[in-house]
Amino acid sequence: MRDGSEAGYPIIAGFVIVFAVLYVWQNISVMRVKMECRAGSRKEAELMKKNDRLLYEIERLRRIDLVERYAARNGMVRIHPGNMKTFKVDRKEK
Numbered sequence: 001m002r003d004g005s006e007a008g009y010p011i012i013a014g015f016v017i018v019f020a021v022l023y024v025w026q027n028i029s030v031m032r033v034k035m036e037c038r039a040g041s042r043k044e045a046e047l048m049k050k051n052d053r054l055l056y057e058i059e060r061l062r063r064i065d066l067v068e069r070y071a072a073r074n075g076m077v078r079i080h081p082g083n084m085k086t087f088k089v090d091r092k093e094k
Contacts, residue, residue: 060066077083 071077
């Protein structure tokens with residue numbers, strides 16, 4: 001015959017197994033979140049570098065000497081008052 005103490009062992013073993021599985025699952029989830037966080041940090045650093053390069057390029061292209069050189073290479077000339085033509089438009093009221 002069994003006494004009452006033997007009946008509780010399978011239940012205790014079941015609880016231990018459940019807690020072990022939950023503990024391992026929790027650690028796996030934490031590691032996955034850490035990996036995603038690191039990947040996000042790497043992506044952020046990459047995007048920050050790209051943004052800095054683009055800002056540098058914008059500032060470089062704003063330099064007037066570069067703009068003038070580009071314009072001269074593409075056949076553009078400076079506008080002087082003598083180069084401009086004006087037109088007078090008469091508007092008649094109706």
